[in-house]
Amino acid sequence: MTDPSDTAAWFEIGQRDKYILAPFFAYMIGVFVIAIWAHRYQKKSEFESEYYVGGRSFGAWVLAMSWVATLASGGSFLGYPSFVYSYGWSMAMWVSGSTITALVGLGIVGKRINRLARQTGALTLVDLLRERFKSRAIGVIYPIVIVFVTSVYLLAQFIAGARILASMLDTSYYMGLILFATSVVAYTTYGGFRAVAWTDTLQGIVMIVGIVMLVPLAVHAVGGLENATRNLMTREDPAAIKKGIDTAKHAYLYGPGPEEIENDNSESSEEEGRSPLSDPWLPFGVGISMFMLRSLGSVMMPTTVPRMLAFRDTKALRRALMLLAPYFLLMYGSSLITMNCAHMLDLGLAPVDSDQAVPELAKRVAPPILAGLLIAAPFAAVMSTVDSALLVISASVVRDLIQKSWFPSIRETTIKHLSYLVTVVVGLAVFFMALTKPPFLQPLVIYYVGGGASALFWPSLATLFWKRATAQGVIAGLVCGAITFVLMDLFRPLDFLIELHPFIYGFTASGLMVFSVSRMTPAQDSRELEPYFGR
Amino acid sequence: MPDSNHDEKFLETQSRHFRQCVKEARFVIVTWLITLFYVGTTIGLMGYVPVENRPDDPSLILGIPAWVCWGLLLPWFVLIGVTWWFAIFMMKEDEPYMDFPNREPESLSQTQP
Numbered sequence: 001m002t003d004p005s006d007t008a009a010w011f012e013i014g015q016r017d018k019y020i021l022a023p024f025f026a027y028m029i030g031v032f033v034i035a036i037w038a039h040r041y042q043k044k045s046e047f048e049s050e051y052y053v054g055g056r057s058f059g060a061w062v063l064a065m066s067w068v069a070t071l072a073s074g075g076s077f078l079g080y081p082s083f084v085y086s087y088g089w090s091m092a093m094w095v096s097g098s099t100i101t102a103l104v105g106l107g108i109v110g111k112r113i114n115r116l117a118r119q120t121g122a123l124t125l126v127d128l129l130r131e132r133f134k135s136r137a138i139g140v141i142y143p144i145v146i147v148f149v150t151s152v153y154l155l156a157q158f159i160a161g162a163r164i165l166a167s168m169l170d171t172s173y174y175m176g177l178i179l180f181a182t183s184v185v186a187y188t189t190y191g192g193f194r195a196v197a198w199t200d201t202l203q204g205i206v207m208i209v210g211i212v213m214l215v216p217l218a219v220h221a222v223g224g225l226e227n228a229t230r231n232l233m234t235r236e237d238p239a240a241i242k243k244g245i246d247t248a249k250h251a252y253l254y255g256p257g258p259e260e261i262e263n264d265n266s267e268s269s270e271e272e273g274r275s276p277l278s279d280p281w282l283p284f285g286v287g288i289s290m291f292m293l294r295s296l297g298s299v300m301m302p303t304t305v306p307r308m309l310a311f312r313d314t315k316a317l318r319r320a321l322m323l324l325a326p327y328f329l330l331m332y333g334s335s336l337i338t339m340n341c342a343h344m345l346d347l348g349l350a351p352v353d354s355d356q357a358v359p360e361l362a363k364r365v366a367p368p369i370l371a372g373l374l375i376a377a378p379f380a381a382v383m384s385t386v387d388s389a390l391l392v393i394s395a396s397v398v399r400d401l402i403q404k405s406w407f408p409s410i411r412e413t414t415i416k417h418l419s420y421l422v423t424v425v426v427g428l429a430v431f432f433m434a435l436t437k438p439p440f441l442q443p444l445v446i447y448y449v450g451g452g453a454s455a456l457f458w459p460s461l462a463t464l465f466w467k468r469a470t471a472q473g474v475i476a477g478l479v480c481g482a483i484t485f486v487l488m489d490l491f492r493p494l495d496f497l498i499e500l501h502p503f504i505y506g507f508t509a510s511g512l513m514v515f516s517v518s519r520m521t522p523a524q525d526s527r528e529l530e531p532y533f534g535r
Numbered sequence: 536m537p538d539s540n541h542d543e544k545f546l547e548t549q550s551r552h553f554r555q556c557v558k559e560a561r562f563v564i565v566t567w568l569i570t571l572f573y574v575g576t577t578i579g580l581m582g583y584v585p586v587e588n589r590p591d592d593p594s595l596i597l598g599i600p601a602w603v604c605w606g607l608l609l610p611w612f613v614l615i616g617v618t619w620w621f622a623i624f625m626m627k628e629d630e631p632y633m634d635f636p637n638r639e640p641e642s643l644s645q646t647q648p
Binding site for chain 2 (some may be wrong): 096103107112119229248250287288296325337
């Protein structure tokens with residue numbers, strides 16, 4: 001796709017079609033009205049509890065939609081469809097873990113974490129851990145890991161948001177980035193967690209309506225899904241051609257899929273750990289890794305945990321589970337169908353621009369007035385994740401590090417101003433990082449989910465469910481999980497035996513460390529444990 | 536202010552809450568393991584067919600490769616049912632909320648259920 005910046009000034013906006021612009025701006029106005037409304041609550045309530053957990057008052061709809069809107073980011077609405085567009089039906093296994101994401105993500109820890117957070121007054125996950133183990137080290141190390149992995153995630157989402165705006169407004173990536181960053185940082189800073197959760201609810205609905213509406217339009221445009229799939233049987237594999245080898249038989253219909261598309265960016269090739277003559281895209285071991293990552297990764301994700309601290313009661317949790325159960329099927333099922341149709345329509349996208357496939361398809365197959373709404377869907381997914389990530393980082397820095405670890409007697413007004421300031425500063429920092437325009441979105445998203453789950457899953461789960469867990473064990477699991485993930489991602493020393501995602505190693509190492517170090521260190525006093533576990 | 540009666544009652548409810556949470560978590564983990572086994576086996580056998588064994592005319596169901604239907608969509612529909620069953624019958628209402636012993640009630644208590 002030609003970047004408008006090639007032919008026009010970077011700040012020029014070429015889009016003039018009011019049918020595309022009107023629904024999009026109506027959606028944006030809705031978001032800002034919600035933020036202004038939510039800000040009124042901050043004036044009535046205690047600042048911190050309102051800004052970070054929305055007064056713990058959320059019902060089923062807000063819990064369900066804000067949880068899924070946060071979880072389903074630009075990776076789900078741009079990155080994954082981009083992969084389906086590039087690799088066909090072989091990408092089905094990539095989302096196999098999402099079959100059980102809702103049940104695992106909320107069913108294991110939701111009720112437990114919510115109750116303990118209320119009882120201890122925890123506003124963040126770190127509050128809860130620090131309170132149980134009475135450990136300052138946990139209070140420092142945990143938020144640092146959270147800030148690091150969440151920043152990577154934020155970067156991915158800023159890129160996605162900028163790309164959607166660039167496509168929709170027919171402008172440059174840089175102009176899209178400025179508009180995106182300004183709007184999302186403004187409403188997040190102003191409205192706090194309540195605004196984020198309420199806008200997430202709106203965004204969760206817009207997302208699913210938009211992506212599902214694309215299905216009949218795309219299927220109709222190609223004359224039926226069977227037609228599109230049969231067309232895939234004859235599709236040439238550009239990566240195979242580039243390497244001078246034959247396209248594997250029905251490569252787009254079976255795992256492990258066609259050859260991996262070479263990214264011109266050498267850094268990304270290293271990140272994926274494949275040689276220039278790499279094997280097909282999705283080996284079975286990586287597919288199974290993705291099952292584990294996409295299901296277990298949702299349990300202790302820093303951006304979704306605040307939702308578990310904020311719902312009203314178990315009834316809200318149960319109803320949210322029921323709402324969420326079919327959501328993932330609709331979301332990923334729709335992507336699989338639409339993007340396996342999209343290749344027939346020749347969207348004119350270069351492989352490195354395939355993240356644009358959803359907005360480009362929407363513009364191609366939908367009437368203009370509908371296209372605006374359809375493009376708003378992935379944009380909503382991105383915004384809802386960015387606002388949550390901004391607040392997580394703000395909470396980690398202001399609440400967990402500054403207030404709880406270093407300056408416990410800090411005044412509430414100072415906390416308030418610091419929270420606003422940190423949200424803006426983080427937004428600006430990520431904005432400048434995103435100016436480098438990294439080419440692919442999905443690896444960054446997977447890096448966040450994998451890194452976060454490697455480091456946080458076992459330590460957090462042990463804190464909630466295991467009496468014998470100790471502060472040393474939790475810290476060891478946290479650090480070892482994070483380091484193992486990074487090292488395995490960089491060097492991939494075992495790929496010659498079996499190709500697994502680095503998350504598997506980080507996750508396993510973290511679990512072993514939590515278990516063994518906790519066993520080797522003195523148990524917590526049983527009187528300290530009684531409030532958490534009873535007798 | 537907390538007293539010994541409150542403490543005793545608190546510990547009882549906290550025990551019941553913890554046991555129920557463990558029971559629910561155990562159910563989810565077993566379901567996850569079964570799903571992992573089914574999805575891994577089905578997709579591994581039907582979806583990762585060696586190139587030389589792939590049929591000329593792959594089996595499609597409503598335009599979708601058969602392995603996607605059996606290995607992904609079928610368990611997905613089943614798990615929607617399981618999740619609903621879990622939410623309706625398995626997950627119990629939580630024990631009545633009680634503050635931690637020796638701790639001032641949370642300022643958010645007006646929002647407690």
